[in-house]
Each structure stands twice: as C-alpha cells, then as structure tokens.
Amino acid sequence: MIHRVIGYRARQEFAAAMRFDEKEHPQIPPAGTAPPPRLLYLHVPFCERLCPYCSFNRVVFEEDLCRRYFDALRKEIRLYRELGYTFGGIYVGGGTPTVLIEELAETLAVARDCFPIREISVETNPNHLTEKNLLRLRDSHVNRLSVGVQSFDDGLLKRMDRYEKYGSGETIARRLKELRGVFDTLNADMIFNFPSQDLDMLKRDLDILTDIEAEQVTFYPLMISDMTRRKVVDALGNVSGGNEKRFYREIVRRLVPAYRFSSAWCFSRKGTMIDEYIVDYDEYAGLGSGSIGYLNGICYANTFHIPAYIDQVNRGRLPLMATRTFSLRDRVRYDFLMRLFGGSLNLKGLEEKYPGRLYRVLWLDLALFSLIGAIRYTGEDYRLTDQGRYAWVIMMREFFTAVNNFRDFCRGGLGGGNTPV
Ligand code: SF4
Structure with missing residues (x-):
C-alpha cells in the first residue's frame, strides 16, 4: 500500500x-565563474536493431547520416567551449555510441582537447566487444564501459529481438568474463521485471553475474513509456508491477555484501568505481539530438529531429528545442x-x-x-x-x-x- x-x-x-x-x-544559463563539477553527456541515437521496450531517442543506423551526426556533435562540443563551459567527465549514451568506433574516438579526442576531462563512460552493446573496438576505447581513455546485457536468458533475448544481433546469454557472459580488468569499471546493464520473466530466470541471471564476477551491475526495473507499452505487450506480454519488489529483494540478497550500493540499483565490487552520472554530478550538459541537460536550475532538451539537429549546429547555433526553469x-x-x-x-x-x-x-x-x-x-x-x-x-x-x-x-x-x- x-x-x-x-x-x-x-x-x-x-x-x-x-x-x-x-x-x-529555449536557452541555457551562462557558464558561470565557479560552477559545480559538471558532466558532458553526449548522445548517439543510432542502433543496429531497435528493441521493443526501449524509449530512448534512437533510430536505425544509417552510415552517412551517422557520420554527419558525429561531425555535428564535435561542433556542438566546441560551441560549449566557446560559451565558457568546462566539464570534468564525459558520459556517452545512446542508442549505441560504438556504432562507428573511429567517429566516437575522434569525438572523444575533441572533447578531451576542449576540457580537462578526468573520466569517460561509454555505453555499448555486446556485439561491439571486439578487439578493435576495445583497443580504440582504451586509446580514447575510456574508464567505464557499460554493456547493455538486459538478461542472459535466451528466451527473453529472443523475444526482445536481441538474441540474433547481440548474441546468446552464454556468448555475452563469456565476453564479459574476458573483459574483466580491461577498464577501471566494467558495468553490466541489466533489467528486471520483464513480462514473462519469472524468479528462476532472474536467479539464473544472478548466478551468471556472480560466476563471471561482474565488476559493476546496474539492475533497474523495466521502465516503459505510455507509447511503448503496446509494443512491449505485443513482444513480451503483459506488464505487471506484481513481481518488482520480490525481484528487487532477490537481487539485493544475492549481490550484497559482495557488492556495495552505488545507487539504489547500481552495485559495485570496489570502492573506486565510476557510478551513474546523475548521482556523481549535480549538473550536466546534454549534447546530441534528443539530449536532456540540467544546468544551474534550467532543464533543457535538444531537438529530437536528427537532420534539424545537424542543420542547426552547422549554422553555429545550439540545437535547443525547449527549456524549463526549475x-x-x-x-x-x-x-x-x-x-x-x-x-x-x-x-x-x-x-x-x-x-x-x-x-x-x-x-x-x-x-x-x-x-x-x-x-x-x-x-x-x-x-x-x-x-x-x-x-x-x-x-x-x-x-x-x-x-x-x-x-x-x-x-x-x-x-x-x-x-x-
Ligand atoms: S535498448 Fe539499447 S540497443 Fe536496444 S534500441 Fe534501446 S538503445 Fe538501442
């Protein structure tokens, strides 16, 4: 109740x-002279396959558009520098940021050149954990790599349309195990309370995470927007909150005390890991199409239309769409x-x-x-x-x-x- x-x-x-x-x-506040530590959030909205439950700003990957997009992203980074902003960390989210690794590496190089960056987190998908990509990420000073796993259950992965593209649960687990120690923080991004997921499936996911000794696990409940609800019901079954509390308790029971709480749903093995940016940073700038930023009490969103985003930035303007002054x-x-x-x-x-x-x-x-x-x-x-x-x-x-x-x-x-x- x-x-x-x-x-x-x-x-x-x-x-x-x-x-x-x-x-x-639409506007962002002046950079200020003594701002709190700020994070640079970069959004890359391209994915090779679109998962039915996902409400992020994402579109199907098109190489030419994606290259033009990365070019605009680099220009937007420079616009923030011209406005006097500075940032201590970068989080690259998506979409799938590693969809064109050389473009990502060039973008991170520009950001490191513009600002005194101390830490970089990048999201990726399991099929991008190739030697070439990992080398580029390491060379780009990426400290935290967060891999979208969701579940190791092959049945669920198939229903999410992820099995074929991103690999079976066994393949993903093997890749994660091989990667231990390569980055300061390797995070397995998991979801619980999928429709048709039962407690045994969740326990198997936890068995695998424990077996591969995942360094950090983010285990959040399925969150769907009103508009994606229909797609989720069609692909995965009826959404119910009935198991959420029981599943969360099981996750905590299995992971703690081997892991400490980095947040209510992020679990880390060591004390020095990089955690979720909304916990570590009071303020963040959102760059890229559909990004949301929060700077000095102003929450703002960039345009969600990718060609309009590229066009605005190419004209030397911030691609702001809406703001709300808190x-x-x-x-x-x-x-x-x-x-x-x-x-x-x-x-x-x-x-x-x-x-x-x-x-x-x-x-x-x-x-x-x-x-x-x-x-x-x-x-x-x-x-x-x-x-x-x-x-x-x-x-x-x-x-x-x-x-x-x-x-x-x-x-x-x-x-x-x-x-x-
Ligand atoms: S869950 Fe990840 S891979 Fe799937 S559509 Fe969303 S951003 Fe893309």
Missing part, C-alpha cells in the same frame, strides 16, 4: 516537472531525489547550496520518509534504509518514466521527431 502511494505521488510530481514551457525561449522548490526536490538515490543526503552541503530554504521545502518529505522507515538520520546526514532503497527504486522508476514520456511527446510534437520507430 505504502509503495503504491509513493509511486502514485512520484508519478504526479514528475509528470508535472517534465512539462516544458513551449512559450519559454523553481527553487523543484531544484531542492531534484537534489533530494538524486542524492538519496545515491544513498545519502548530506544536510550541511545542501544547506550551503540553499541557505535558509532547505527545511522549508523538505520538512514534510523528511518527516514522512523517516516515519515509514525509508530514511534514517545519523546526526550528519539522512541515509536510505534497506526498506527505503525499494522506495527509491519506485521513485526513480517514475522519474525515468516521466522522462521517457517527455521523449515520446517531443518525438511527436515539440520540435519534431524522427520517423516513428
């Missing part, structure tokens, strides 16, 4: 937060959500950021989540309890679902989208 209320409230709040103002002139209350609540997703909320740090306003915004949340035993005050900070972690899985599921719904909306409306997929 409590979890349903949390989910309902979060859904309402995040749906409202992701309503961008079509009348607001109120102080929105900003405090965003930090509250993300910091506790990472496990703890340091009050002193947040009070310095929002002098005199913190408790006025958060008192009710702090009281209610303490009352239901989801957070605990240590004298310095609030920490998620074991029970609270699942509450945060629900909240983050709803947060990303709201983002996915926003993406669907943008593809079909604001600023135009690509051909529906």
